[in-house]
Amino acid sequence: MDMPPILRLNADMKSIGEVAARFGLPAHVLRYWEAEGLLAPARAGTRRRYTDADLRRVAAILVAKEAGFELADIRTMLTARSAAGRAEMAARQRERLRARIARAQAALELLDGDCPHEDLMTCPHFQSLLDRQLERS
Numbered sequence: 137m138d139m140p141p142i143l144r145l146n147a148d149m150k151s152i153g154e155v156a157a158r159f160g161l162p163a164h165v166l167r168y169w170e171a172e173g174l175l176a177p178a179r180a181g182t183r184r185r186y187t188d189a190d191l192r193r194v195a196a197i198l199v200a201k202e203a204g205f206e207l208a209d210i211r212t213m214l215t216a217r218s219a220a221g222r223a224e225m226a227a228r229q230r231e232r233l234r235a236r237i238a239r240a241q242a243a244l245e246l247l248d249g250d251c252p253h254e255d256l257m258t259c260p261h262f263q264s265l266l267d268r269q270l271e272r273s
């Protein structure tokens with residue numbers, strides 16, 4: 137992970153508690169992301185100190201998670217040496233998202249549709265959705 141060679145510990149740097157509060161995250165999530173190689177905050181003694189760049193990284197992780205990226209992909213995206221590597225990963229994720237949206241759209245249409253069946257579990261349309269799920273699994 138790219139880090140500035142010398143990190144000056146100054147008053148602008150934030151503690152893990154401040155960062156957690158700022159993003160509404162439990163502190164253990166920040167420690168977990170660090171253990172997974174997504175974050176590398178500086179240390180003042182044993183205490184973590186987060187720079188503005190670290191905060192932007194947390195924001196990037198949250199945006200990527202919202203877009204459905206898995207942690208391993210996010211790590212690759214954050215640590216990829218080239219913009220091309222990141223673009224390739226984003227393109228793959230776009231395809232996965234399109235597929236997920238299509239499935240969600242189909243599910244919504246099923247639930248929105250004027251199904252005459254009283255019980256969803258006995259509805260043939262719903263059962264065919266289950267069949268498709270079984271074929272995928």
Ligand SMILES: [Zn+2]
Pocket residue numbers: 251252253259260261262
């Ligand atoms: Zn039905």
